[in-house]
Amino acid sequence: MPGYKLAIDGPAGSGKSTISSIIAKKLGWTHIDTGAMYRAVTLLAIEFHIDLNDEASYRFLESVQIHYDNNRIYINDRDVTEAIRTEAVTQNVSLASSFPYVRQKLVELQQIAAENGNIVMDGRDIGTVVLPHADLKIFLTANVEERAQRRYKENVKKGKQAHISQVIEDIVIRDQKDSTRKESPLRKASDAVELDTTFLTIDQVVNKIIELTDKKEINHGV
Ligand code: DC
Helix, strand or coil: CCCCEEEEECCCCCCHHHHHHHHHHHHCCEEEEHHHHHHHHHHHHHHCCCCCCCHHHHHHHHHCCEEEECCEEEECCEECCCHHHCHHHHHHHHHHCCCHHHHHHHHHHHHHHCCCCCEEEEECCHHHHHCCCCCEEEEEECCHHHHHHHHHHHHHHCCCCCCHHHHHHHHHHHHHHHHHCCCCCCCCCCCCEEEECCCCCHHHHHHHHHHHHHHCCCCCCC
16 A cells, blocks of 8 residues: 555544645645545435435445545536535435445445555544554544534534534434444544544644654655
8 A cells, every 4th residue: 555544533523524634735645535425325315215224225336436536526427515515414424324335335435545645534434444554543532512613613604504502412413323333333443643622723733643644754745
């Protein structure tokens, strides 16, 4: 596996995608947001009106291509970057991503995507399942109120209406589902560095992680 592999995991709203995207841009690396891939599967499942509780119904994945490129997510050639952020997708993504068949399909795609070059990959099982031999594993946390505040501010910026108590409830439910599912639940890898971002700015988190990659004496951008 040539290139540096940086795995960033953590619960909803811990800042994984934002942080990963900034690090990738700063270092000239490739960022892969695996949550966006699970969201794309969920979007399609909703559009196809399948029974979301039936694992076999997700077989449609045999005939579609899902890929993440340059901060955009595609189903075949269709750009679904905005479409995967709807409430319906958020409400159902934990269910869709709990099925072994769905996970096996996406993990395979993620491992292929990470084969070449310097990669920052973020998700829930990157350090434990997708890239168990990553050069550096980070587990981002933040208390639930802070994570909800971040989501809430994001929503307001996008013109979405939601009460803060509703956002807290959504996050608590998703955390619970993501960390208690049977198949590769959200969990800190034993060799991951845990970073509590509750009282840190985005810049501070980015710099801390870059510092940690530096400690491994890599050559940025190569
Ligand atoms: O990062 P996110 O909130 O956009 O992820 C959406 C959902 O996808 C999350 O609730 C659980 C699932 N997911 C997963 O099961 N495994 C991953 N590697 C990434 C996301």
